[in-house]
Amino acid sequence: MKNNGYFKELFVGAKSLLVGLGVTFKAFTQPIVTVQYPREKLEITPNYRGHIELVRDPETGECPCIVCGMCARTCPCGCITVKGEKKEGEKRKSLTVFQLDFTKCSLCGLCVESCPKAAIDFSQDYNIAGFTREEFHYDLIKRLEERG
Amino acid sequence: MPEPCRPDSKPHRFFLNMGPQHPSTHGVLRVILEMDGEYVVDPQPVLGYGHRMHEKMAECRPWPQFLPNTGRMDYAAALPYNHGYVALIERLAGIEVPLRAEYIRVITSELNRIASHLLWFGALLLDLGAFTPILYSFDDREQILDILEDITGSRLTYCYFRVGGVSKDIDDKFVERTRAFIKRLRGRFPMYEKLVNGNIIFIKRVEDIGIIDADMCRRYGATGPVIRGAGVPYDIRKSEPYSVYPEFDFEIPVGSKGDSMDRFLVRFQEMEQSLRIIEQALDKLPEGPFMAKVPKKLKLPAGDANFSVEAARGELAYYLISDGSDVPYRLKIRVPSYSNLSLLPEMCRGMLLSDLVAAMGSLDLVIPEIDR
Ligand code: SF4
Ligand code: SF4
Numbered sequence: 001m002k003n004n005g006y007f008k009e010l011f012v013g014a015k016s017l018l019v020g021l022g023v024t025f026k027a028f029t030q031p032i033v034t035v036q037y038p039r040e041k042l043e044i045t046p047n048y049r050g051h052i053e054l055v056r057d058p059e060t061g062e063c064p065c066i067v068c069g070m071c072a073r074t075c076p077c078g079c080i081t082v083k084g085e086k087k088e089g090e091k092r093k094s095l096t097v098f099q100l101d102f103t104k105c106s107l108c109g110l111c112v113e114s115c116p117k118a119a120i121d122f123s124q125d126y127n128i129a130g131f132t133r134e135e136f137h138y139d140l141i142k143r144l145e146e147r148g
Numbered sequence: 149m150p151e152p153c154r155p156d157s158k159p160h161r162f163f164l165n166m167g168p169q170h171p172s173t174h175g176v177l178r179v180i181l182e183m184d185g186e187y188v189v190d191p192q193p194v195l196g197y198g199h200r201m202h203e204k205m206a207e208c209r210p211w212p213q214f215l216p217n218t219g220r221m222d223y224a225a226a227l228p229y230n231h232g233y234v235a236l237i238e239r240l241a242g243i244e245v246p247l248r249a250e251y252i253r254v255i256t257s258e259l260n261r262i263a264s265h266l267l268w269f270g271a272l273l274l275d276l277g278a279f280t281p282i283l284y285s286f287d288d289r290e291q292i293l294d295i296l297e298d299i300t301g302s303r304l305t306y307c308y309f310r311v312g313g314v315s316k317d318i319d320d321k322f323v324e325r326t327r328a329f330i331k332r333l334r335g336r337f338p339m340y341e342k343l344v345n346g347n348i349i350f351i352k353r354v355e356d357i358g359i360i361d362a363d364m365c366r367r368y369g370a371t372g373p374v375i376r377g378a379g380v381p382y383d384i385r386k387s388e389p390y391s392v393y394p395e396f397d398f399e400i401p402v403g404s405k406g407d408s409m410d411r412f413l414v415r416f417q418e419m420e421q422s423l424r425i426i427e428q429a430l431d432k433l434p435e436g437p438f439m440a441k442v443p444k445k446l447k448l449p450a451g452d453a454n455f456s457v458e459a460a461r462g463e464l465a466y467y468l469i470s471d472g473s474d475v476p477y478r479l480k481i482r483v484p485s486y487s488n489l490s491l492l493p494e495m496c497r498g499m500l501l502s503d504l505v506a507a508m509g510s511l512d513l514v515i516p517e518i519d520r
Pocket of ligand 1: 052074075076077078079080104105106107108109110111112
């Protein structure tokens with residue numbers, strides 16, 4: 001009979017909705033999983049790949065970059081500019097310009113892998129915002145000095 | 149399928165633009181709908197709003213520099229895209245990959261597949277008007293993103309696989325967290341079933357909607373859960389095995405009718421199968437290097453190569469022609485969503501507009517992959 005099926009469906013359907021409501025009610029009583037972002041912040045993993053940053057050699061305290069330009073050549077997006085000059089009485093070139101155009105960076109990590117001296121590493125900055133493009137043209141030498 | 153109420157009364161027809169900024173097209177897809185009242189007479193997708201010339205970019209740069217691009221086509225499941233590209237270069241250049249690296253690739257790819265299915269699960273239900281499930285599925289997806297972030301360094305557009313291996317080895321913490329996640333997700337499936345699969349409103353909205361048979365899938369080249377929903381157990385992981393997939397015991401879920409419900413259930417069961425693969429891979433995880441010795445400046449030998457992988461949405465194939473330099477002469481990418489989208493006009497002719505949303509959601513389209 002047609003009517004039988006109709007009432008059965010009505011019953012089964014109503015039950016399925018109540019079961020679903022039961023699930024949401026159970027979730028309602030459980031601890032909150034979301035983080036109230038601007039007020040609370042999660043710890044970012046140390047393996048996070050942010051934009052790149054020059055690093056110091058822990059022994060000498062100097063940046064070990066030898067201005068070979070490998071990073072700039074490997075970068076798919078062409079966002080690294082390195083320049084250096086040879087100073088009097090020094091064996092290797094010293095770094096004068098290290099610009100990162102973060103607007104174009106795709107955070108692939110190829111530059112860090114290509115560096116023969118491990119002079120660059122990823123930073124942990126993740127919540128970066130700005131009003132102009134130029135705010136993302138980073139002078140990494142300056143940033144290194146500021147970090148001390 | 150309901151017939152249009154006034155099939156031949158032309159003057160009543162009108163055009164409706166769905167997209168390019170429409171919440172249910174998930175990206176910049178535009179569908180021009182010729183409507184007859186509430187019925188869709190002819191839906192025509194319009195592509196190209198997110199075109200970024202990925203294939204052209206590949207022809208203009210040395211092959212390693214294309215790696216970040218691979219993760220940006222299908223942003224919801226980037227690792228299979230990574231996998232296809234590095235495996236293609238490895239096949240062309242004849243590089244052996246260490247076993248451990250292959251295992252890591254499989255584990256992370258499958259995690260990514262689950263994350264993608266969870267995203268689709270939530271988004272489909274959101275399209276159908278259910279707001280709650282996406283919050284639960286994102287809670288689970290978040291766990292995967294955290295696990296993968298710790299190891300790949302990014303959360304969405306991964307660039308993790310390298311030619312010859314992976315960029316970073318996995319550690320005990322990763323194994324531990326992944327095992328905990330498997331347990332957690334298995335415990336959540338019954339909840340999803342209660343919340344969604346049995347829900348009468350959901351069933352009424354997807355059952356017998358958008359029926360695609362196997363023959364139609366073959367005509368359009370549809371792959372992935374779409375063809376499996378039509379009852380064809382076609383999965384590259386089984387039919388053209390790559391990497392270490394032959395070593396695992398898993399099933400290919402298939403549907404019977406080929407309606408939206410079948411496609412939904414196929415993806416739902418696939419998550420469980422992916423968990424099985426991950427579990428076995430973690431058990432068998434071999435020791436050893438995670439990166440093969442690859443020459444620093446690797447020139448591609450002249451010739452061509454093809455490599456297909458099972459991405460989260462179907463068959464992804466890369467085809468590369470090399471002229472002997474390190475810049476590819478041509479890279480052709482065959483993406484699953486493009487073929488799956490082409491089903492839309494035939495599938496949705498004569499449907500109610502609200503059913504079109506359900507049917508399109510069940511195809512699981514990712515638009516940046518179509519407009520690569
Ligand atoms: S992470 Fe990639 S895109 Fe960014 S600077 Fe390094 S090489 Fe260039
Ligand atoms: S950062 Fe490394 S790769 Fe870049 S110029 Fe300096 S030494 Fe060379």
